[in-house]
Ligand SMILES: Nc1ncnc2c1ncn2[C@@H]1O[C@H](COP(=O)(O)OP(=O)(O)OP(=O)(O)O)[C@@H](O)[C@H]1O
Ligand SMILES: [Mg+2]
């Protein structure tokens with residue numbers, strides 16, 4: 566018994582050492598989160614990763630939504646399995662600049678359900694960091710499930726230096742929920758970079774005019790109320806749904822569209838906020 | 844009868860369906876209990892604005 570216990574302790578120390586080593590190679594880490602589900606975290610995480618990579622940065626994308634991992638599908642990498650070099654897992658390569666790790670690349674099929682409680686989830690997320698050959702990265706973007714459960718908590722506790730990007734839709738229900746996300750960040754001492762309002766008005770495909778389907782301006786107001794920066798807004802656009810379902814990142818496939826321009830404005834703002842900070 | 848409203852995806856309308864289902868069934872004269880088991884972001888009460896008559900202290904493990 567003694568032996569297994571000290572073995573386990575040694576393994577944990579070794580994991581902590583590897584986590585520290587991996588994190589040293591990564592410059593900026595963003596945790597994309599929201600209080601409410603289905604508001605576009607994965608969509609933003611994927612397009613942000615692809616856009617930063619397109620701008621020449623080395624980027625990692627990690628999906629810690631263990632129950633509903635969607636990022637591989639959105640990147641057209643569904644069904645690809647991760648390989649290992651014996652001691653490290655090799656992340657999937659989207660292109661030269663973008664490496665991706667997701668629970669779905671470890672599951673047998675896309676219908677498999679992960680039924681795990683806290684400790685197992687925490688272990689899996691720690692492994693996503695310690696056992697993956699991330700290499701030197703300018704950015705690591707982490708997509709999380711909605712809410713303030715084990716996944717964002719583990720990231721906040723294990724990945725020192727991670728900062729939150731909070732996604733909301735404009736309606737009050739979602740705003741109420743992100744106030745909890747911001748409180749959560751404060752409680753676990755994770756800095757909040759700011760709020761992105763998604764599905765911020767629908768561009769009517771018939772007349773091109775904007776319809777405020779979920780109201781408008783809620784994200785900006787919440788940012789003011791909570792004293793965090795407002796990063797920008799992305800309209801509701803049927804082409805974004807198509808692109809997500811087809812596994813063709815919107816920002817690459819419709820670079821000239823109005824929504825892509827809004828998205829690039831968001832990324833510009835994010836980068837300029839980073840520069841100011843540095 | 845116990846009906847659980849669940850989904851793998853966020854933002855798909857679980858709360859909207861649960862609340863409206865409970866309300867609609869209650870209109871048939873049946874006695875209904877609506878349990879909001881979303882421990883992080885419970886929202887049912889925002890939709891039906893009940894009068895809370897009792898409150899209990901709940902203790903969870905600390906972080
Ligand atoms: N700006 C947008 N315009 C139109 N559709 C969008 C937009 N953003 C996201 N969507 C669509 O909404 C759905 C939900 O988005 P997504 O999966 O990114 O949300 P999520 O917050 O990651 O959800 P979950 O909480 O389940 O992880 C997807 O079908 C996606 O294509
Ligand atoms: Mg998601």
Ligand SMILES: [Zn+2]
Pocket residue numbers: 769770771772773774
């Ligand atoms: Zn119209």
